[in-house]
Amino acid sequence: MPGSWKPLNNPPTFDVDSMLLLTDGSIMCHEYRTPNWHKLVPDAASDYANGTWHTLSAMPNNAPLAQNGPTNAPLYFASAVLRDGTVFCAGGEYNGASQPDMLAAELYDPVNDVWTPIATPVGWTNIGDASSCVFPDGRLLLGNANVNAFPNATAIWDPESGSWSAGGNSIDLNSEAGWTLLSDGTVLSVQCVNVPNAQKYVIATNQWVSAGNTGQVLPGRPVNVPPIIYEMGPQVLLPDGRVFAVGASGHTAFYTPPNTLPTDPGSWAAGPDIPVDSGGQLMAAVDAPACLLPNGNVLCVVGPVDGAGWSDPTQFFEFNPTTAVFIPVAAPAIAGITPTYNCRLLLLPTGQVLLSATSDGGTFDLQIYTPAGGPQPNWRPHITHVPRRLHRGRTYRLHGRQLNGLSQACVYGDDQQMATNYPLVRLWGEHGVGAVYCRTFDHSTMGVATGNVVHHTHFEVPGHLPHGEYHLVVIANGIESQRIEVHVERDGHHHRDYEERDHDDRITQLEDDHAKYKDKDAKEVKEKDFKDSKEKETKEFKDKEKDCKESEHKSCKEKEHKEFEQKGCKEKEHKEFEHKGCKEKEHKELDTKGCKDKEHKEHKEKDGPEHSYSPQHHQSRDHDELLSQIRRLGERIEHIGEEARRRAFIRDDERPHVGDHAMRTYADPRRHIVSGRELPPEEAVHRDDDEHQSHGPNESSEEEHRGKREERARPEARTPPPGPVAPKRESRSGPVSRKKR
Numbered sequence: 001m002p003g004s005w006k007p008l009n010n011p012p013t014f015d016v017d018s019m020l021l022l023t024d025g026s027i028m029c030h031e032y033r034t035p036n037w038h039k040l041v042p043d044a045a046s047d048y049a050n051g052t053w054h055t056l057s058a059m060p061n062n063a064p065l066a067q068n069g070p071t072n073a074p075l076y077f078a079s080a081v082l083r084d085g086t087v088f089c090a091g092g093e094y095n096g097a098s099q100p101d102m103l104a105a106e107l108y109d110p111v112n113d114v115w116t117p118i119a120t121p122v123g124w125t126n127i128g129d130a131s132s133c134v135f136p137d138g139r140l141l142l143g144n145a146n147v148n149a150f151p152n153a154t155a156i157w158d159p160e161s162g163s164w165s166a167g168g169n170s171i172d173l174n175s176e177a178g179w180t181l182l183s184d185g186t187v188l189s190v191q192c193v194n195v196p197n198a199q200k201y202v203i204a205t206n207q208w209v210s211a212g213n214t215g216q217v218l219p220g221r222p223v224n225v226p227p228i229i230y231e232m233g234p235q236v237l238l239p240d241g242r243v244f245a246v247g248a249s250g251h252t253a254f255y256t257p258p259n260t261l262p263t264d265p266g267s268w269a270a271g272p273d274i275p276v277d278s279g280g281q282l283m284a285a286v287d288a289p290a291c292l293l294p295n296g297n298v299l300c301v302v303g304p305v306d307g308a309g310w311s312d313p314t315q316f317f318e319f320n321p322t323t324a325v326f327i328p329v330a331a332p333a334i335a336g337i338t339p340t341y342n343c344r345l346l347l348l349p350t351g352q353v354l355l356s357a358t359s360d361g362g363t364f365d366l367q368i369y370t371p372a373g374g375p376q377p378n379w380r381p382h383i384t385h386v387p388r389r390l391h392r393g394r395t396y397r398l399h400g401r402q403l404n405g406l407s408q409a410c411v412y413g414d415d416q417q418m419a420t421n422y423p424l425v426r427l428w429g430e431h432g433v434g435a436v437y438c439r440t441f442d443h444s445t446m447g448v449a450t451g452n453v454v455h456h457t458h459f460e461v462p463g464h465l466p467h468g469e470y471h472l473v474v475i476a477n478g479i480e481s482q483r484i485e486v487h488v489e490r491d492g493h494h495h496r497d498y499e500e501r502d503h504d505d506r507i508t509q510l511e512d513d514h515a516k517y518k519d520k521d522a523k524e525v526k527e528k529d530f531k532d533s534k535e536k537e538t539k540e541f542k543d544k545e546k547d548c549k550e551s552e553h554k555s556c557k558e559k560e561h562k563e564f565e566q567k568g569c570k571e572k573e574h575k576e577f578e579h580k581g582c583k584e585k586e587h588k589e590l591d592t593k594g595c596k597d598k599e600h601k602e603h604k605e606k607d608g609p610e611h612s613y614s615p616q617h618h619q620s621r622d623h624d625e626l627l628s629q630i631r632r633l634g635e636r637i638e639h640i641g642e643e644a645r646r647r648a649f650i651r652d653d654e655r656p657h658v659g660d661h662a663m664r665t666y667a668d669p670r671r672h673i674v675s676g677r678e679l680p681p682e683e684a685v686h687r688d689d690d691e692h693q694s695h696g697p698n699e700s701s702e703e704e705h706r707g708k709r710e711e712r713a714r715p716e717a718r719t720p721p722p723g724p725v726a727p728k729r730e731s732r733s734g735p736v737s738r739k740k741r
Contacts, residue, residue, distance in 0.1 A: 002318055002329040003371035005355075008049050012038065015364040016356040017075060019346040021420050022110050023085040025437030027346065028056070032358065033096055035059040035073050037108075044434030046350055046426070049368050059089070060106055062117035067100035074102060076415040078132035080140060081422065082159050085110060085441040088140055090120070091127030093415070101128030101145040105157075111439070121155035121164045124148055131414040133179040133187050135203055136447030141167050141187065143174030143414070146229065151175075154201070170208045171199045173229065176219075176287075178413035180235040180243055181421070183449035184262045188255060190245055192219045192230045198255070202262050211255070212265035220248030220284055222309025231309075233285030236298050237407040237448060238321050239379055246300055248286040248311075250274050272324050277304045277315065286311040288340035289412040294351040294478045295373035296321065299329070301343050312339035314357065318371070332357075334365040347409045347420050349437070351478035379406060381423065381474045381481040384454055390470075390488045393463040398425060398474060399456045405477030406449045420477055421448050425459040427470040427486070436465055461488065 015032035022028050027040040027048065035058040043050040063069030074092025082088055090105040103126050107116045120127065121142070128145025135141065140157045144150070154167035154174065172191040179201075180188045187201040188211055196218065198211035219230030233246035235255075243255040252271035258264035274283045281304040288301045288311060297318040303311030313336050316329040335343075337359040344356040353369040385399040400423075408419035425438040438459040445455050457474075467490045471483040 001372045002327055003369055005330070005332045005367045005369050006049060007332070008051070008366050008368065010050065010052065011366055012040075012053060014038065015358050015362070016344070016366060017358075018077070018079055018416055018418070019344050019354065019356060020079060020081055020087060020418055021346060021348070021424075022087075023081065023422065023424060023441060024110065024439040025349055025424055025426065027051075027348075027354065028087065028108075028110070029356075032364075033073055033075050033094065035061075035071060042350075042435065042437075044432070046435035048348055048350070048352070048354065057108075057113050057115055060115045060117045062106060063092075063095055063102055063104045064100075067102045067104075068095040068098040069102075069104075071096065072102070072104055072106070074104075076129040077102075078127070078130040078142060079417055080132055080134050080419065082134065082140070083138040083422070083441075083443050083446050084159065085439060086159070088132070088157070088159075090132070090142060091130045091145075093129035093145070101126040101147050103127050118157075118162070119164065121153075123150060124153070124155070129175070129415050131174050131177055131179045131189070132417050133181050134419065134446045135181075136185065136445050137203075138446055141179070141201065143170075143177075143179070146173045146175040168201070168207050170201070171210065172197070174414070175229050176232055176414050178232060178235050178411060179417075180237055180411065181408055181419075181448055182237060182243070182257055183241065183447065183451075184257050185447075186257070186262050188235060188243055190214060190218050190232055190235060192232050195219050195230065198268070200266075205263070209263050210265050212268055214245070214253050214255075215268050216247065216251040216253045216270050217249050218245055218247030218251055218253060220250070220286055220305070220309070222286065231286045232413055233288050234290035234300075234411040234413060236290050236292050236409075236411055238292070238298075239296055239376075239406045239449075240321065241449065242321070244271065244298055244319065244321060246274070246285045246288070246290060246298075246302070248284050248288075250282045250284040250305075272326065274300075274302050275317070275326050275328075279304075281305070283315065284311050286340060287413060287415060289343055289345040289410070289416070291345040291347050291353050291411075292407050292409045292477065293318070293347075293353070293371045294375045294379075295371055296376070296379075297327070297371070299345060299353055299369065299371070300326070301340050301345065303340050310339050310341065314338045314340050314343055316369075329369075332365065332367045334359070334363065334367070337361070337363060341415070344412070344416060344418070345410060346418050347478045349424050349426065349475045349478060349480075375479045380479055381405070381476050383472075383474055383481050383484055386472060386484055386486070388484075388486050390461050390486055392461055392465050392467075392488065392491070395458055395460045397456050397458050398423075399454055400474060400481065401452055401454055402450060403455050403457060403474060403476055404443070404445060404447055404450060405479065407477060408448060409477045422446060422476070423457045424475040425457070426473050426475060426480070427461075427465070427488075428473075428483075429466065429468055429470045429488075431466075431468065433466055433468070433470075436462060436470075438462065467491075 012029070014036070016029045017032040018030040020028040025042065029038045029040060031038065037056040037058065039054045039056055040048060040051045041054065042048045043052070059072045061070035061072060063072040073096040074089070075094035077092040078090045080088045087108040087110065089108070092102040092104065093099060095102045103120050103124060105118045105120050105127070107118055108114070109116070124144060126145050126148040127142070128147065130145065131143040133141045138159060142155050142157060144153065151173055152169040154170060156165045156167045158165065172194045174189070176192045177189045182188055185203045187203070189199050191197045191199055196214045196216065198214050199208050200211040201208050219232045221230045231248045233248050235243050235245045237243050241257065245253045245255060247253070250273055252274065254269045254271050256267050256269070258266045274285070277283055283302045283304050285300065285302045286305065286309065290301065291299045293299055297320050300317045300319050301314055302317065303314050306312045314331065315335065316331050317326040318329055319326050332355070334357040338357040339360065342358045342360070346354045348354055351371070351374070353371070355367045355369060356364070357367070358364040381400055381402045383398060383400040387396050390396065403423040404421045408421045410418040410420055412418070422443055423440055425440055427436045427438060428434065429436065438461055440457045440459045443455070443457045465488055467488045470486050470488060472486045473480040473483055475481070
């Protein structure tokens with residue numbers, strides 16, 4: 001179902017030629033064949049039909065005197081909005097009433113309303129009605145008219161350095177040819193001399209290569225022009241990645257980019273012919289505009305071919321790429337007296353299309369077309385990060401996917417370029433505030449159909465904005481994202497704790513014009529992300545991180561120290577060791593006469609530094625300590641034997657068996673050796689029970705004394721053993737574990 005037209009409620013009093021969408025949401029309009037420019041600003045409802053007009057500064061007097069200068073009043077010239085929001089203009093087939101193919105170039109600053117002349121490409125004598133295209137990295141490719149001294153030459157303007165460089169020689173003349181930016185980093189052009197062929201410029205290699213044969217003959221020739229250069233219609237990049245080329249011959253074609261290398265030619269397929277008019281006459285797009293609508297259709301401007309070879313008067317169709325059908329659209333009255341080459345189409349942030357039309361007799365009009373239907377959900381820009389608390393007059397960065405849209409959207413050919421593949425930011429406030437556009441600039445890319453890659457732009461909150469709640473959206477190609485709730489703070493309500501509580505609410509203020517962000521070949525390079533405004537917070541974060549690392553290191557050291565103490569026979573390890581079976585008195589003796597004996601003290605005092613923990617000698621130290629421990633145990637046995645000799649209730653001939661009794665804790669729990677013999681398991685169990693009930697050698701119970709008297713009565717007890725019983729290695733179940741359990 002087609003859309004509808006409506007006129008402006010406040011129409012201009014001047015004839016509008018070229019139109020450009022500025023990044024603050026206003027429309028910059030050039031006055032036909034003059035140096036004058038004007039600006040249309042929408043109302044609070046974002047309605048351009050009720051917008052207001054403002055006069056801008058006139059173009060500088062920088063045209064050559066030999067080309068009707070110094071006044072610069074171009075008609076059919078190259079134009080573009082650059083990544084920093086400034087406007088580029090160059091050339092002009094006409095300068096006022098004359099046709100000199102003018103050599104001139106200039107930049108316009110919308111913030112300060114100032115024009116600045118810039119140099120032209122070295123060696124060029126003309127620019128004329130040139131083609132132009134902004135690269136994803138922000139540079140601009142410029143063609144020239146065939147009357148130039150270098151007819152196949154192209155040049156590249158770098159806004160960052162403010163200089164020109166060679167762009168490589170094209171395969172064909174660039175006059176009358178349109179350039180279409182593709183997502184694979186190439187620029188497509190249907191050749192208007194060497195028909196039916198096409199060429200494309202590969203940005204990465206700075207060269208022109210073949211784009212194959214178009215099949216259908218797309219250019220057309222007016223009968224009163226020598227058969228040297230043909231006219232051509234528009235080429236529109238579609239959401240599905242194909243290019244729809246509308247011919248000046250009445251034919252159309254689809255171009256599919258290669259899925260291999262960008263330097264490969266790609267392929268062409270025939271499209272449907274443009275419908276004939278009511279009288280059965282062929283219609284074509286001879287120097288005509290087209291516009292990709294948010295619903296995916298293409299608004300086409302065509303007309304029946306007259307006796308001079310031009311398409312006149314104008315008719316409108318919506319072309320559906322899915323069904324390959326031209327849908328007729330009712331045209332406004334001005335279309336009946338206007339040729340296609342005097343029409344301009346500009347896609348508005350609202351998804352509507354602004355039409356400028358002028359008759360050969362001087363009648364002009366502006367109309368707004370509202371298409372039916374909306375975009376598919378996956379065509380919308382998607383915001384991934386934006387500050388939620390904003391302040392008037394400050395600049396912020398917005399991150400998201402598909403911020404530049406799926407296409408340049410607005411195309412004409414070599415006579416006009418009005419691409420809209422850059423993001424706009426709009427706030428919508430309550431209580432009568434309505435729509436407010438924030439100026440955007442320094443986009444991370446000027447590419448198209450960037451897919452899932454996250455890019456960014458910067459936006460400035462207007463200084464006159466009332467505080468309160470707002471809905472924020474980002475817009476590309478007339479398609480807006482989902483709304484984000486933001487709050488514009490009162491002056492003086494920017495608190496430090498806001499930034500510390502929530503990263504998403506952090507506010508980034510750029511340092512005037514010194515913050516520059518570049519994106520070469522649609523890839524973000526190293527940036528100073530929040531560096532200036534967040535320097536203090538970053539330092540605090542690093543300090544905290546350092547403290548955490550030191551704390552963790554200290555914890556590791558403490559752990560190692562504890563392990564070292566466990567390896568060094570410290571108090572806690574002695575208790576663990578004693579807990580495994582020694583009686584209370586024997587534990588005390590082990591503690592006081594074992595770890596604190598003279599040898600242990602000397603070892604700690606003299607060789608203490610060697611006992612520091614060393615992972616390289618960990619295993620050897622365990623072995624040495626085990627041998628040392630066995631030696632100390634033998635010495636302790638002797639000490640216990642001497643102590644036993646002084647006890648009145650133990651006979652001298654029983655002394656050797658006291659060592660057996662002291663070693664019982666470290667013996668195999670299944671073996672109990674008493675007086676040189678091994679007890680049966682049943683008797684050993686009862687004996688263990690008796691021993692666990694005693695309180696020490698000096699506090700033996702009556703049952704223990706009675707057991708000892710019975711043992712002395714046995715015959716084998718009266719036979720003294722041959723000597724002290726040494727501890728047997730095989731009687732132990734294994735090395736004593738000194739790790740904490």
